[in-house]
Amino acid sequence: MRPLAVLLRAVNVGGRTLKMDEWRALLAAEGFEEPETLLASGNAVVISAEPAAAVEDKVAAALQRELGLAAEAFVRDLGQLEATIAANPFADFAQESPSKLMAVFLKGEAPQDLSPLERYATMGERFAPGPGCLYIAYPEGAGRSKLANAKPPGGPGTARNWNTVRRLAERLAQLAR
Structure with missing residues (x-):
């Protein structure tokens, strides 16, 4: 298990809104531990054992399925940041x-x-x-x-x-x- 930063592309701009409480709830429902948000621009921190690419795919699919929001996710670990x-x-x-x-x-x-x-x-x-x-x-x-x-x-x-x-x-x- 390791902490990861999950960054969304093109949310909370141009009318594409994502409430941070919904974002944290969605991450928790997808099995990520200790989801937190940072600012209101699609930044989250989670704990996961999954590879970054799997987290990106899982988050993007959940956003589309649960909230009807098409957004790409970019994941970075501490070493990458x-x-x-x-x-x-x-x-x-x-x-x-x-x-x-x-x-x-x-x-x-x-x-x-x-x-x-x-x-x-x-x-x-x-x-x-x-x-x-x-x-x-x-x-x-x-x-x-x-x-x-x-x-x-x-x-x-x-x-x-x-x-x-x-x-x-x-x-x-x-x-x-």
């Missing part, structure tokens, strides 16, 4: 503006060629591949950035700001003790 934090190429920016640095979690490894994103980076954004993620620094914030709406190379992903990434890793570390 720690690797994401350690490999951050924008450490100075993360210290200065953690809410403007995003980790876009992907299903597989990030492609090394991110040149298709360059045309969308019109406000000084910087980006780089990481372990199972893309890092994107938004100096002007993501709200008006064309890059924020671009499809990431490497398939669909789900973005979390640096504060959230660190909070998830801290919570998994607490549960792993």
Whole structure:
């Protein structure tokens, strides 16, 4: 059994709402131990012995079946979140503006060629591949950035700001003790 972070894509945006009490209840009903939510943006922490891919599939299927919500799940364990934090190429920016640095979690490894994103980076954004993620620094914030709406190379992903990434890793570390 190990703690896992479960991150949903595209919930509580654009009218696709998921109440956090429903989210915790659904996770408990699916057999995950000690489900907790973090913020109201589709972040949860659970205890499970199942492989990450199985958890992703199980959560997505349960959301569709029980709540009629089509959403992809991305699962990370403590080691993966720690690797994401350690490999951050924008450490100075993360210290200065953690809410403007995003980790876009992907299903597989990030492609090394991110040149298709360059045309969308019109406000000084910087980006780089990481372990199972893309890092994107938004100096002007993501709200008006064309890059924020671009499809990431490497398939669909789900973005979390640096504060959230660190909070998830801290919570998994607490549960792993």
